[in-house]
Amino acid sequence: MSETSRIRMLERAEVPPELAAVYDALRAARGVVPNMFKVLAHAPAVAQGVAGFLKPLLGDGALPGWYKELLATRLSLLQKSAYAIRAHTLSAKQKGATEAQAAGVGNFERGPFTEKEKLGFRLAERLHRGADAVDDAFYAQLTRAFAPAEIVELFLTAAAFEMFPRFVDGLRIPLTPPPAAQ
Numbered sequence: 001m002s003e004t005s006r007i008r009m010l011e012r013a014e015v016p017p018e019l020a021a022v023y024d025a026l027r028a029a030r031g032v033v034p035n036m037f038k039v040l041a042h043a044p045a046v047a048q049g050v051a052g053f054l055k056p057l058l059g060d061g062a063l064p065g066w067y068k069e070l071l072a073t074r075l076s077l078l079q080k081s082a083y084a085i086r087a088h089t090l091s092a093k094q095k096g097a098t099e100a101q102a103a104g105v106g107n108f109e110r111g112p113f114t115e116k117e118k119l120g121f122r123l124a125e126r127l128h129r130g131a132d133a134v135d136d137a138f139y140a141q142l143t144r145a146f147a148p149a150e151i152v153e154l155f156l157t158a159a160a161f162e163m164f165p166r167f168v169d170g171l172r173i174p175l176t177p178p179p180a181a182q
Contacts, residue, residue, distance in 0.1 A: 006171045009038035019044050022051045030094065031179025034087055036168050057156060058091065062149035066095035067117060071124050071154070072161040073105045078128050081165035083175050088161075090178065116145045124158040 012023045012033070019041050026033045040047035058072070059065045069092035076084035089102050104111020108121040123142060126133035142151055 003174050005035065005039055005173045007039050007042060007173075009035055009173070010041040011038070015041045016044055019047055022048060026051070030091065032176055035083075035173045035176045036087075036164070039171060039173055053160075057153070057160060058095075060095075061153055062147065063120075063153045064096065066092045066097040066101075067120070068153065068157045069095055070097055070101060070105050071120060071157045072164075073102070074108065074121055074124055075128060075158060075161040076165050077106060078125070079162075079165045079169075081169050083168045083173060084161070084165040086175055119145050120154050123154055124161075127155070127158040128162065 012020055015023065022037065023033045026037060037047060037051070040050055058068050069088045073085060073088040073092060076088055089105075092102055093099070098112070100112045104113065105121075108118055113121070119141060123134065123138075126138065142154075146154065
């Protein structure tokens, strides 16, 4: 991946006050402002909307935030998005995923996951292939393991992280340095 974004990244001092607050919240939560947001800042309303969308989606809800971050990591691996792999692996660990879980996403069937968690990863892989890959028999398995709110979070997390790696990689947004390097 190129070291230069196709669209210049805006630093905190260059953004309007409402986005400066988003930058501050991201830095407080993650220890860093992801480079994706520094590009999104060119469209302030979109940047605020994306931040508002991702906070509840990737936070603790019907499913734990660390698990949804690992689902995003799995989809990022399938898309070979170095940016997204790094970002979501770090966020998963910050939200409570173990080193073994973060390392096990590449081969989740053998990783330190429950059968229910593995089923969620299987859903993400099926959706990656296409919505038709989630046939009625597989959906029935999901409904036996997951409550409706969990299913909504699974599907939306998987769908969202088909989009974000394409956005980041298409614009050649460079990897966000880890928090300690900022």
